[in-house]
Amino acid sequence: MSLRKTFQPYAIAAAAFSTLLAAAPLAAYAQDAVIKIGYAAPLTGANAGYGKDLQNGVQLALEDAKAQKILIDGKAPSFQLVAEDDQADPRAGVQAAQKLVDQNVAVVVGHFNSGTTLPASPxxxxxxxxxxxxxxxxxxxxxxxxxxxFMVISNDAQNAGNAGAYAVDITKAKRIAIIDDRTAFGQGEADEFEKAVKAHGGTIVAREYTNNQAVDFSTQLTKIKSANADLIFFGGLDTQAAGVVKKMKALGMTAQFLGGGGVKDAEFIKLAGDAASGAMAWEYGRPLDELPAGKTFAERFKKRFGVDVLSYAPFGYDAAWAAIKAMQAANSTSPDAYRPYLKKIDFEGITGHISFNADGSLKSGLSTLYQVKDGQWVTIVTKSAT
Known part of the structure; x- marks a missing residue:
């Protein structure tokens, strides 16, 4: 018998099986394969610390899912985190998004910056x-x-809205000024803050802007000083916020400093020094140590990664679990199958209650006001979305 004749039946069987594979729906084999969980954020550059913090939160969620031996369609899924560096740059964010799509991820947790999220999400x-x-x-x-x-964090309309209402109703500021860094995040915060101030009958006496690379704020603050502002809101991140309060002190300004999300960070106090005293900031969510599972999460996080939670890791953890729970409910990792369940998701996460409005925003958004006292951020009040 020739070798050709010997292998002919196997060749025919293989061809038939290949045909069957081609004809079968890909979803039928999804549970037998590695389930790719996409992640995109800045992993290099000035925001890399936040990106890594978030990534670790997602990674911990996937490891917990494995440890809990969860089942999807009766099988234990094998989750793989696929991370892309968006460099906190819109163009790189679009490239990172396309890479994740090309790798057939089942979901994406990301991004960190609004400026990358807006062009990547479509x-x-x-x-x-x-x-x-x-x-x-x-x-x-x-x-x-x-x-x-979908969003597992309060948006600027909720957080900066609380800040605007607080500036008018509680601090009783009469002459309010605004500075923003002209990023999608910073300007978005400033816009929502201004809307809330006006809605509560407050007065904006100056609106200045810079860019997210600037280190000197003399021009903006000199104009604001001449406008005799008694409160200054800053839309941007901690490093520049520290520069603003230092320059305020140098100019002899006594206006109250109020920051939006991204200001409340140890780096702000470190960089601002004595000028940080009395500064206030509204931050997304509730303090981790005040959440039922917050302390345990912080301890587990440090044990696993050797560092403390920076800020957003719990949100990354909850985002990953939202996807996992929706997949469990649908008994499928196919987006078409689990998306309807994601829209109806309802569970207690590390950061609080996770459920979504019809537009995908967080339904139960919270934000917290902090103030620097004795070199530490101290919780003042937590409020629900305005």
Whole structure:
């Protein structure tokens, strides 16, 4: 018998099996394969610390899911984190999004910056892949009607809205000024703060802007000083916020400093020094140590990664679990199958209650006011979304 004749039946069988594979729905084999969980955030550059903090939160969620031996369609899934560096740059964010789509991820947790999330999210939406946002807060992210966009963090309308209401109703500020860094995040915060101030009958006497690379704020603060402002709101991140309060002190300004999300950080106090005293900031969510599972999460996080939670890791953890729970409910990791369940998700996460409004924004958004006292951020009050 020739070798050709010997292998002919096997060749025919193999061809038939290949045909069957081609004809069968890919979803039928999804549970037998590695389930790719996409992640995008800055992993290099000035925001890399936040990106790594978030990534570790997502990684911990996947490890917990494995330890709990969860089942999807009767099988234990094997989750793989696929991370892309968006460099906190819109163009790189779009490239990172396309890479994740090309790698057939089942979901994306990301991004960190609003400026990268806004251009990246339509790419996921077009591909039919849900994106669960753990950190970017511009209201437009969920306000464009994209079916695959969800947020597990309060947006700027909620957080900066609370800040604006507080500035008018509680501090009784009469002459309010605003500075923002002109990023999608910082400007978005400033816009929502201004709306809330005006809605509560407050007066804006100056609106200045800089860019997110600036280190000198003399021009903006000199104009604000001449406008005799008694409160200054800053939309931007901690490093520049520290520069603003230091320059305020140098100019002899006594106006109250009020920051939005991204200011309340140990780095702000370190960089600002004595000028940080009395500064206030509204931050997304509730303090970790005041959440039922917060202390345990912080301890487990440090044991696993050797560092403390920086800020957004719990949101990354909750975003990953939102996807996992939706997949469990649908008994499938196919986006088309689990998306309807993601829209109805309802559970207690590390950061609080996780459920979504019709537009994908967080339904039970909270934000907390902090103030620097004796070199530490101290909790003042936590409020629900305005």
């Amino acid at each position: 790419i996921y939406d077009k591909a039919g892949i849900p994106m669960i946002d753990p950190a970017a807060t511009n209201p437009t992210i969920s306000g464009r009607g994209l079916a695959n966009v």
